[in-house]
Amino acid sequence: MLPFARVTIIGLGLIGSSIARGVKKAMPGAVVTAYDADPSVRDTVHALGIADDVADSAGAAVVDADLVILCVPVGAMAAVAVEIAEDLPADAVVSDVGSSKASVFAALRGALPGATIVPGHPVAGTEHSGPESGFATLFQGRWCILTPEDGAESAPVIRLRAFWEALGAQVELMSPKHHDLVLAVTSHVPHLIAYSIVGTASDLEEVTRGEVIKYSAGGFRDFTRIAASDPTMWRDVFLNNREAVLEILQRLTEDVTMLQRAIRWGDGDTLFDLFTRTRAIRRGVIDQGQDDARPDFGRAHGE
Amino acid sequence: MLPFARVTIIGLGLIGSSIARGVKKAMPGAVVTAYDADPSVRDTVHALGIADDVADSAGAAVVDADLVILCVPVGAMAAVAVEIAEDLPADAVVSDVGSSKASVFAALRGALPGATIVPGHPVAGTEHSGPESGFATLFQGRWCILTPEDGAESAPVIRLRAFWEALGAQVELMSPKHHDLVLAVTSHVPHLIAYSIVGTASDLEEVTRGEVIKYSAGGFRDFTRIAASDPTMWRDVFLNNREAVLEILQRLTEDVTMLQRAIRWGDGDTLFDLFTRTRAIRRGVIDQGQDDARPDFGRAHGE
The missing domain is CATH 3.40.50.720 (NAD(P)-binding Rossmann-like Domain)
Incomplete structure (x- = not known):
């Protein structure tokens, strides 16, 4: 049937x-x-x-x-x-x-x-x-x-x-409202930040675009993938989930500011604690089958 | 030889x-x-x-x-x-x-x-x-x-x-100084932001950790990979490249604030223009062999 x-x-x-x-x-x-x-x-x-x-x-x-x-x-x-x-x-x-x-x-x-x-x-x-x-x-x-x-x-x-x-x-x-908040966290704000990092990197005067691309394997290239997503689709997402995106973005900004302060004051413990905590989330993502368990998403390395 | x-x-x-x-x-x-x-x-x-x-x-x-x-x-x-x-x-x-x-x-x-x-x-x-x-x-x-x-x-x-x-x-x-600035852009700040997004998501009261993990395929899971990197190594990076990291972070914050404002005021053109520009960077990364050309980094999808 x-x-x-x-x-x-x-x-x-x-x-x-x-x-x-x-x-x-x-x-x-x-x-x-x-x-x-x-x-x-x-x-x-x-x-x-x-x-x-x-x-x-x-x-x-x-x-x-x-x-x-x-x-x-x-x-x-x-x-x-x-x-x-x-x-x-x-x-x-x-x-x-x-x-x-x-x-x-x-x-x-x-x-x-x-x-x-x-x-x-x-x-x-x-x-x-x-x-x-x-x-x-x-x-x-x-x-x-x-x-x-x-x-x-x-x-x-x-x-x-x-x-x-x-x-x-x-x-x-x-509920639609809860969906919109959950997706702001797991999808919309990550996309906005990825677009933003790629934009910031390509606008710097001191670092050329060629350099940004060459050394992208240090982490940046992960963000370029998301930032290659469809512009029309994503423009519409942000305009249509404004409240939840702005709320989560505000939370993220506060947390980044806290890390910024930790770096400025040499507070290694705050950094180390966060970096340890976040590993557990990755394990959850893998354990629940929501990402490829192979290192580096299964990217090809040489050969 | x-x-x-x-x-x-x-x-x-x-x-x-x-x-x-x-x-x-x-x-x-x-x-x-x-x-x-x-x-x-x-x-x-x-x-x-x-x-x-x-x-x-x-x-x-x-x-x-x-x-x-x-x-x-x-x-x-x-x-x-x-x-x-x-x-x-x-x-x-x-x-x-x-x-x-x-x-x-x-x-x-x-x-x-x-x-x-x-x-x-x-x-x-x-x-x-x-x-x-x-x-x-x-x-x-x-x-x-x-x-x-x-x-x-x-x-x-x-x-x-x-x-x-x-x-x-x-x-x-x-030069060491230029290296430190280039890597702040292509590696250090992306890592810091990834750690931060994963931290923010796991701290929300309104969205459970289980939900964050379940719906991570919307983009969030990409960040969890980077945020699973070695905590000691990365703590040391931030403490030892403080100036360049803080400088790039400041630039990024300004750019995110601009996007935040565009979302608040419904300025779709600003979003669309950025989202179109960033696609070109991804093409450069692929063309220069710095990432897997397959969709989604070559992740396994079903089967």
Whole structure:
């Protein structure tokens, strides 16, 4: 029994195209319809053969759907919802993969007042973008957070849970507000800081860009990966999860200031204590299968 | 022709043990003598068979050496230099692998006034520590910075360059002061920020540690790797490269404040412009072979 027989994906970037591939692989028999506002993406999806059908409009894409997943930047959700409103079947479930949930739910509910909406967020990705970058196993072992309006495990939530589990993900329910705070910590502020460090390094007068790149293996290169993520997607995340991002950023700034002071005053114990504590978190990440256990993420070294 | 026939390595952690393995592989015929202040590390080195000889004291280790490489935390350099002063052959070259160069040179010169000292820093590593973690190819394609006192390509510098090139590294000469600024940007401040983000995340009341770990694939997990690096080594780096670290940290804080303001005021263009600019730096890192070109550092995804 398929959780959904007719799945429509709108927005075929890294996440949307990975869902399409995952459905083909894990839910044979399900029909995947794709639509992307960019005609060249539609052509690529057609050429890749990762959808059964590529529609010419968002409305045409959803007309037969029993699940519609919006995989566009969070700032574009409202417009897409307006585009599908007229053609959306009454019994279809509408979900999304956006990184901020309170803002997305408000946008979708505003445009689709009568629809069954279960916002979602698979916490997975790479720094690459576009339909060529997706792959079927992207969600294996990752968590997908669902933020249903009433917080309850209703029938559509149960079906959507089964859908994500079929793609290899584990599913957790959460309020949109709590989601937005948790993701500010585990994703949004880390991205902002990575972008910022890479920006600061490339703007220095005393150190050339060539030097920054050459000696990046000292740690900097890790930040450049995250800072290569899609600019539109991330701009929208920060504009749509403003409060939580600013709150966590404020906390981080206080903690950095404390470390700055410890360095200035030669307080090695404060540094050592923190550096010891943080190792335990890494062990937790590895133990719970949320990162590659191999040294250096499994990067190739020589040979 | 071997650049050095008798190599002594003091401190057999990740870097020291990688050098030992690298010499065995790339310079057969060279004799490697090892010494570590920790008897259990000496036992491990003996059991691993990565050195020809494991000495019982620092002095005994250097008595026949023509190259001595100190691979201890930068805060321990002065004490080790004192330990070897009496037994160091007059024609031996003394080098190190410390992450700060001005402080290390001062420490070595103070304890070894007549010695030939060529400080060095191979910009390579993983988050793992100890003699079991090293491997012969760690320096392949990475850069090793040498900071000779007069900045000149003298005979000992030429030999040390040949040594590092035999280990697979590329070599660059630099002043200690410039090294310390470059590394503050490309290594020290990124590490400090990573430690700090992981610390901040694990201290929040509103978000549990379990949640931070579960949803770490959103970006946070990248920071946990760096924040699992050796606490002693990194405490010493910050205490010994104070000025440059504080200077770069100040620059970063200004830039983060600017982004904070952009988020607060909804200035998407400022965010989008930065996020686009930083992608170019990532391309440079990949193009110049300083990171794995595969998505997500080549991490395993499912399967």
